[in-house]
Amino acid sequence: MNGAQDDSEWQALLARRPDRAGPLASLFGPLFRKPKSPDGCMVIGRLAQTLDGRIATKSGHSQWIGGAGDIRHTHRLRAICDAVIVGAGTIRADDPQLTTRQVEGPSPVRVVLDTNRRLGPDYRVFREAPPTLLVTACDGPEQHGTAEILRIARNAEGWLDLPALLRALAAKGLTRIFVEGGGQTVSRFLAAGCLDRLHVTVAPMILGSGRPAFELPEVTSIEQGMRFSWTCHSLDPDVLFDIALSRRAS
DSSP states (O other), X not given: OOHHHHHHHHHHXXXXXXXXXXHHHHHHGGGGSOOOSTTOOEEEEEEEEETTSEEEOTTOOOTTSSOHHHHHHHHHHHHHOSEEEEEHHHHHHHOOOOOOOSSSSXXXXXXXXXXXXXOOTTSGGGTSSSOEEEEESSOOOSEETTEEEEEOOBOTTSSBOHHHHHHHHHHTTOOXXXXXXXXXXXXXXXXXXXXXXXXXXXXXXXXXXSEESOOOOOOSSGGGSOOOOEEEEEETTEEEEEEEOTTOOO
């Protein structure tokens, strides 16, 4: 997905003309459909992993597993979504901007999940535009740097109640949600049945060790694993798998 034709297809998609968006329409078109869930949100998760299912080394180094095409794909997802969600670990490890820079289109609202409110205010998402929401279960000041505080109750496991989070984001008009990472955050959305679609990029690389892409409740038999259909797209040299989950829980 590169070149001048690719750019024209992207412009057509941004203009909501999927009939002119070529191959991009089949990948991004489903994200523009009317949500079927009661919370009114369309939620897309995304991970880039090696062939052996690793998203980082044991020390947490992950830049860059995916190639230039995967980075461009990530920025496209930011551009078409109202909000991009990351966990506190991603902020701590990478200090990302989470803005749209590789393609045309607006930057989303940044949503940082920090259940116990341990992040300091010096990270870029708390100092620079666009707007940021810090989601926490803890009391405290109503601002964190330039970020607004959004309080969400804990679930039975002590983490944030994700269905309640989606309802709160929808109340703010943020209904197309991109869960960008890290692996633990995407896994929690998957386990809670809060993903409509999942994009997984697989790079032609083997690490042999490192952090796994998914951390889900243990199963005792193969039959308990999740099976699904997918479509494949080339992000040369990587391969992108588009998976329709429709809020299935692991």
